[in-house]
Every structure is written in structure tokens, then in C-alpha cells.
């Protein structure tokens with residue numbers, strides 16, 4: 321990337337993020353200006369606005385690339401706005417969880433951002449669509465949908481990892497495992513009680529490798545279904561997942577595909593999309609292959625459970 325290539329659209333969510341990421345963002349912006357780049361910064365006013373700003377950048381001939389500073393929600397909307405454009409997207413992680421940025425190999429350090437920008441290594445990123453709503457990372461049905469619902473009901477402004485403790489605890493003791501039906505490419509692969517995850521990234525909250533075979537650019541979505549009707553069984557699944565042993569179990573279905581339907585005869589099953597409350601069932605999910613070009617740190621791996629717990633505490 322050279323200054324002659326065009327301006328850099330710098331989309332910042334002023335609400336999201338820890339102060340460390342705000343500092344990283346300012347340092348990166350200063351670095352770009354010093355190098356002679358025309359940096360045009362915009363502060364988002366809403367998630368829809370983040371998408372609009374990205375769409376404007378995508379169709380503007382003079383724009384060479386897009387930088388987004390924000391959490392998973394902001395990143396998703398910017399990716400959505402860029403869908404189908406070949407302009408590279410660089411993510412400066414600025415949220416609580418940063419699921420996608422972590423999957424791409426980012427941490428919150430300025431040197432990682434600079435190294436990534438200078439190397440200019442680009443990979444295609446698939447997006448997902450759930451009832452027409454875009455997602456980048458993961459959809460959860462049931463248990464974790466309920467947790468996200470509780471967190472968002474209590475949410476006023478920025479949340480951190482500690483915001484989840486109460487909701488996880490309460491959901492664990494009160495959750496009723498409602499039955500769901502899952503179809504993959506039109507074929508029923510599950511009909512029963514359990515937890516269902518569909519997504520494009522291998523690591524979920526705190527680095528759990530729920531969809532451990534997921535590749536964000538392979539044109540496929542991964543599906544993991546935990547057969548589960550009791551708290552004891554849920555604890556077993558959690559331990560096996562933390563140990564990366566879950567998908568070999570007879571009580572887990574692990575598949576990949578392009579079209580997934582999740583439905584239920586029961587109403588009120590909560591869902592979450594990329595950590596935000598999702599729509600009611602039935603949900604039709606499909607992959608949008610190679611929708612966006614993302615700049616990634618070459619050779620980096622997603623951070624594991626230990627690293628992410630240390631980061632969360634630090």
C-alpha cells in the first residue's frame with residue numbers, strides 16, 4: 321500500500337473498546353499520516369452507520385483500503401458494507417472479545433498492526449447470512465443465546481468479561497434444553513435436545529475451540545451440535561471442549577456445509593449472532609464465500625485459552 325494508491329477510510333467506533341485499543345488506534349493513525357497517507361477518519365454513530373460508511377468507501381474510486389477500529393459488532397457491519405469489494409480491510413481490535421480479530425491472528429499490540437499493514441498479506445474472508453442478517457463469526461442456539469440475551473438486557477454501555485459471570489451462572493441453573501431440528505443441505509442431521517453452533521471461526525468465547533476445524537476462507541460453515549439435556553452433560557461437554565476432545569464423542573455431531581436450517585416446534589429459544597442477540601427460530605443460514613479481503617498478520621495463530629484469560633484479567 322502506497323500513499324498514491326488512494327486514501328484510507330478509517331472507521332472508528334468511539335464507544336467500543338478499552339483505553340489500550342484507543343491508544344493503539346491513535347498510534348496507527350499517526351503512523352499512517354507520517355508516512356504520507358491521506359487518512360479520512362469517521363466516528364460511527366450506530367452499527368448501521370458503520371455499514372453505510374464502509375459501503376461508501378467500497379464504491380469510492382479514490383479509497384484504497386479500509387481500517388476499522390471496534391469490537392465484533394462494528395467489524396461485522398464494516399465487513400458487510402464491504403461485501404463484494406476487493407478493497408482490503410484491516411482490523412484494529414477494540415472490543416471486549418474480538419472473536420474475529422483473534423481468529424485472524426491479531427492481538428491488541430501496535431507492532432502487530434504495523435507489521436500487518438507493511439506486509440500487506442491478504443486473505444479472503446467468508447461471511448455468513450442468517451435470515452438475511454450478516455455475521456462473521458458464530459451463531460449459537462439455546463444456552464449461549466440465553467446468556468447473551470441476559471447480558472444485553474443488563475447492558476448499559478461498555479461490557480467486560482465480568483459482565484458474563486452472573487448471566488452464565490443463572491442460565492446454567494435455569495436453562496431448559498429445548499429440542500431443535502438441524503438440516504444441512506436439506507438433509508436432517510439432528511432432531512433433539514442440545515446446543516447448536518454454526519460458524520466460520522474455530523475459537524469461541526475465552527478461546528474454546530468449539531468449531532475447531534473452521535477455516536474463515538474455505539467457503540464452508542462449520543456446525544457443531546452437542547446432544548445435551550442436563551446440566552451434568554453440559555459440564556461434561558464443556559470439559560471435553562476445553563480439552564479439545566469433544567468432536568470425537570458419540571454425543572457430538574460435527575459437520576461442514578453451505579446451507580443450514582435450524583428450527584424448533586418450541587418458541588422462545590434464544591439465539592446469538594457474533595455475541596449479540598439474534599433472531600427467533602426458524603433460522604436459515606448460508607455462506608457468502610470470499611466476501612471480503614482482509615489483511616492478516618502472516619503466520620499468526622489464534623490465541624489460545626490461556627493467553628486470552630491472561631489478556632482478560634490484565
Ligand SMILES: [Mg+2]
Pocket residue numbers: 446519520534535536537538539540541542
Ligand atoms: Mg469456513
